[in-house]
Amino acid sequence: DGGITQSPKYLFRKEGQNVTLSCEQNLNHDAMYWYRQDPGQGLRLIYYSQIVNDFQKGDIAEGYSVSREKKESFPLTVTSAQKNPTAFYLCASTYSGNTEAFFGQGTRLTVV
Amino acid sequence: AQSVSQHNHHVILSEAASLELGCNYSYGGTVNLFWYVQYPGQHLQLLLKYFSGDPLVKGIKGFEAEFIKSKFSFNLRKPSVQWSDTAEYFCAVNTGGGNKLTFGTGTQLKVEL
Numbered sequence: 396d397g398g399i400t401q402s403p404k405y406l407f408r409k410e411g412q413n414v415t416l417s418c419e420q421n422l423n424h425d426a427m428y429w430y431r432q433d434p435g436q437g438l439r440l441i442y443y444s445q446i447v448n449d450f451q452k453g454d455i456a457e458g459y460s461v462s463r464e465k466k467e468s469f470p471l472t473v474t475s476a477q478k479n480p481t482a483f484y485l486c487a488s489t490y491s492g493n494t495e496a497f498f499g500q501g502t503r504l505t506v507v
Numbered sequence: 508a509q510s511v512s513q514h515n516h517h518v519i520l521s522e523a524a525s526l527e528l529g530c531n532y533s534y535g536g537t538v539n540l541f542w543y544v545q546y547p548g549q550h551l552q553l554l555l556k557y558f559s560g561d562p563l564v565k566g567i568k569g570f571e572a573e574f575i576k577s578k579f580s581f582n583l584r585k586p587s588v589q590w591s592d593t594a595e596y597f598c599a600v601n602t603g604g605g606n607k608l609t610f611g612t613g614t615q616l617k618v619e620l
Binding site: 426428430435436437438439440443445451453454485487489491492493495496498499500 | 508513516539541543550551553556558559597599601602606607608609610611612613
């Protein structure tokens with residue numbers, strides 16, 4: 396089945412540690428996205444990538460980093476510089492700008 | 508920079524009432540517009556989309572939306588809501604060339620029996 400896989404579903408980390416969230420898609424989509432979903436704030440764009448080896452900052456990129464070495468994979472690293480990392484993170488992909496975005500099931504990160 | 512505004516954060520309706528959720532975007536160029544829905548505990552799914560042609564678009568489950576370019580708006584409508592429409596609704600815009608997909612803050616809809 397084609398789709399987007401995010402892992403893990405739940406993640407706990409100690410404050411000050413970097414953590415990497417995985418996102419893999421087998422839909423042959425060119426564009427991939429990372430969002431953060433907080434109650435009352437909708438989905439805020441962290442980073443997006445239109446093609447391999449290229450990515451752009453979204454609206455809340457500070458404290459996050461990404462890579463796009465393969466078309467299928469777009470991992471997100473939450474660094475210790477992110478002041479409020481506890482959140483629900485969603486990965487998405489699209490074939491092109493006017494096509495539907497497909498979403499992973501999300502990763503809930505809790506930093507203690 | 509593009510942005511999306513959804514004015515209604517929480518809406519409560521009785522079954523059979525009509526629904527209209529507002530969405531405005533700020534971007535001067537070509538846009539592709541979307542409405543997504545997130546039912547409790549489920550993934551976001553596409554309700555409808557607009558990228559060209561007839562500005563009145565119809566989606567799944569009886570929803571429709573109208574693109575009014577002069578008002579930078581893409582409001583979602585449904586003539587008669589059902590209890591099963593209880594969900595969170597998100598408006599989104601993707602700029603024509605840049606492929607940056609931006610979402611609004613969402614509207615929580617609760618439909619009461």
